Amino acid sequence: MGSVNLARKWIREAAVVTALTGAGISAESGIPTFRGPGGLWKQFRPEDLATPEAFARDPKLVWEWYDWRRTLIAAAEPNAGHAALVQLERARPSFTLITQNVDGLHERAGTRNVVKLHGDLWTLRCTVCHRERRDERTPLPELPPRCECGAPMRPGVVWFGETLPPDAWERAEAATRAANVFLVVGTSAVVYPAAGLIPLAKSSGARVIECNMEETPFSAQVDRAFRGAAGELLPQLVAS
Secondary structure, three states, rough: OOOHHHHHHHHHHHOOOEEEEEEHHHOOOOOOOOOOOOOOOOEHHHHHHHHHHHHHHHHHHHHHHHHHHHHHHOOOOOOHHEEEEHHHHHOOOEEEEEEEOOOOOHHHOOOOOEOOEEEEEEEOOOOOOOEEEOOOOOOOOOOOOOOOOOOEEEEEEEOOOOOOOOOHHHHHHHHHHOOEEEEEEOEEEEEEEEOOOOHHHHHOEEEEEEEEEEOOOOOOOOEEEEEEHHHHHHHHHOOO
């Protein structure tokens, strides 16, 4: 039995499937990754803008970058990889999608059980009263946007140096431990703590299947590693 057929059999027979997705699946919809080509914006490195320090120093500059990203994402469409995960969720008794992405494309594609480790680009959070609101307007009429209390709002995402939302991390760990099959899709597997879910899945007894354009630090340890685009690989793996 070929590797794809065997992996498909594992998925088909699994009662509990958990997927971890990263920027690679969104890149196929035309959204630049942090670390790949096109990751620079006005000569700024994203890693220098996605920090609390950058926001404190120049909130308007940070918001200009996020407003640009929001506009790009609003014009993008979910791809065949997103659609395959929707199909998988509908076919399995228990399915959880853990994502490092903040773009909302999984929800737009139709996935319902999504754990957002790094937050949501379409959520705004007040820097003073911490009230949150969803705002999908592009471009935003005011940068930085203001809360009802008058204070500036920040993007509702996790910045470098910040901890993950505890409830999201607890859900991610529980879904990883419970998985019979753990899919790793479009992630470089170098950003922690998210990358730590891969060895956790393996040690918890899951079959780990990796779909990525390039090798990752865990490629040699997973049960099956496929090289290619998620939009090409995932439809094959979830086919009946």
